[in-house]
Amino acid sequence: MEKSAVFKGKLLPYLLLVPQLVITLVFFYWPASQAVWQSFLREDAFGLNSEFIGLENYQALLAQPEYYKAMATTVVFSSLVAALSLSIALLFATQADKNLKAAPTFKVMMIWPYAVAPAVAGVLWLFIFHPSLGTMARPLRLMGFNWNPMLNGNHAMALVVMAAVWKQIAYNFLFFLAGLQAIPRSVLEAGAIDGAGPYRRFWTITFPLLSPTTFFLLVVNVVYVFFDTFGIIDAVTGGGPAGATTTMVYKVYADGRLGGDLGGSAAQSVILMVIVIALTAIQFRYVERKVQY
Amino acid sequence: MIRPKFALATLFASTLALASPAHAVTEIQWWHAMTGGNNDIVNKLAADFNASQSDYKVVPTFKGSYPDTMNAGIAAFRAGTAPHILQVFEVGTATMMSAKGAVKPVYQLMKDAGEPFDPNNYLPAITGYYSTSKGEMLSFPFNSSSMVMWVNLDALKKANIAEIPKTWPEVFEGAKKLKAAGYATCGFSNAWATWANIEQFSAWHNVPIGTKANGLDGFDTELKFNSPLHVKHLQTLIELQKDKTYDYSGRANASESRFGSGECPLFMTSSGYYATAKGTAKFAFTSVPMPYYPDVTGAPQNSIIGGASLWVMGGKKPDEYKGIAKFFSFLSDTDRQAKLHQESGYLPITKAAYEKTKADGFYDKNPILQTPLKELTNKEPTENSRGLRFGNMVQLRDIWSEEIEAALGGQKTAQQALDTAVSRGNAMLRTFEKTAK
Structure with missing residues (x-):
């Protein structure tokens, strides 16, 4: 007796796929294609004059030294935020995974910052480190350290990195903790019986078994630093001083939304899109090979 | 069963009638x-x-x-x-x-x-x-509103400055004395980095920000604010920034509180700061017209x-x-x-x-409320002081601020910073000119 149902005709499977396809088309491909189209146009803010100019927006963009500077800034900012937020979250997660009395409280406290909106997170950090208002800025200055994120690019970068890392640790922590709890105790106990110390057990057992989580978080964090951090940058430094914290996505926002240069901004977002697609592809192609599921 | 529905409909209709008066x-x-x-x-x-x-x-x-x-x-x-x-x-x-x-x-x-x-x-x-x-x-x-200089009168007394500084050299001298008298982190400062140091500064000294009457007469305007006077002023600020006789306060007005809190005793910002100053400053204060260089002929002109x-x-x-x-x-x-x-x-x-x-x-x-009006009506406006009209002005200001920040941060000289600000700005103006045909 045949029990599995077979549907005849080709229409039904497609019909079942339609809702998903429509959502993908409307919310992903349509806006993306609009951005690509816009990047070939020169248009005033009101859309009254629109002229097809081919690759002129891209040429103008690639002739700007500031654009390359924004790229370099993005590399520095992204690597710092991704590396710091992942490693600190992993450290916290391994600590919270221990059988401690306060572990539940600790876990809850760790997750809180994720609920804070990026702009609010930025403002919080700004209040702590603002050169004339900040509660931490005064002690720094009293110690003879000339803390001045208003004019010193490195200080400003440190400030936005701290805020962005702080915000992301909670998310990473949650996933790392779940990943750690999924690692079978028996494997770790076997290692312990064979004489492996905690340090060795972590690097030869826990870390490799955690690699699917780490890989997932790497992808998510890269997307986070590329796209979601501009609220923090906007609130804390506004891209300054002298463009020291203008990342690529912040430049898209500044040129397009604040400056009304829609074509140039669209060209930037197309380049940004290509970079992120390439990065994600590389991650899946090469880094994923090292992942043990 | 009909009655409640009918009642509801009547209610609905009467609500509509109430919402839309006779005419x-x-x-x-x-x-x-x-x-x-x-x-x-x-x-x-x-x-x-x-x-x-x-x-x-x-x-x-x-x-x-x-x-x-x-x-x-x-x-x-x-x-x-x-x-x-x-x-x-x-x-x-x-x-x-x-x-x-x-x-x-x-x-x-x-x-x-x-x-x-x-x-x-x-x-x-x-x-x-x-x-x-x-x-x-x-x-x-x-x-x-216009830009004025806010003065902390108690601070001047503390630093033994008898007269409110009127010219830039007097402001620099005063700021040094104020710094020595305990205002260590900020002798003087300003909000709105480019509005103060480029736009108002140019109009007040009757020098052009750009050609074509600062853009009022056409979008084919070119920026001109890398003149010797502008360079001299920015170079002085760079020198004074080193020991915080002058201290940069950012592109917008978020740092106006540095005046109200008593940190910066001389502070240039909008005359519209009045209400906030009145509410926050715990010292005697006033506002005076912006300082000027007395060796510039015709200065002060009028503010914008x-x-x-x-x-x-x-x-x-x-x-x-x-x-x-x-x-x-x-x-x-x-x-x-x-x-x-x-x-x-x-x-x-x-x-x-x-x-x-x-x-x-x-x-x-x-x-205090008359200060900006005195500035605006100080003289009959000229080509350089009628106003300004540049396309993509928001972006222009950001570019100019970036260069001013680079100069004050010690990465560029005043000349280099202003030259770059002008050339980057001109490129932006040409883009705008093409879209605004």
């Missing part, structure tokens, strides 16, 4: 960016106008910051749902006036609606900013305004335009302008309102 009221949407006390003023103006007649109803809506409001207006226009009146900050002027068809010039509006309107009744220092070179008023000035104006959007019905024209006449009323000026600290836009406030003796009691 139709034309609604006029007004999008603005005023917060706090200024928001209350906007709402009160609308309520007063609505109470004064029964044909039109002005509905003010707060749309966020200046850039937010402007972008909301532009997005709404593209979607075909623009408001009737849009408040746009002064740096958005070139963008708005180049959008022919998207906006209706105020002089045209008044003419079409048959409202009595004489541009000569308005203060030229203010309306010049929002008019064509022929003097046709494009947008209606709403909240205008900042703030925002009301733009009328295009594509609306004639009846709606009539209501807007009536509302603008209502705003121009002498008593109302004088009251608005005295309560809010905004500059009056009509000559009559200024004269009335003077005659009432208001300035004898509140000299």
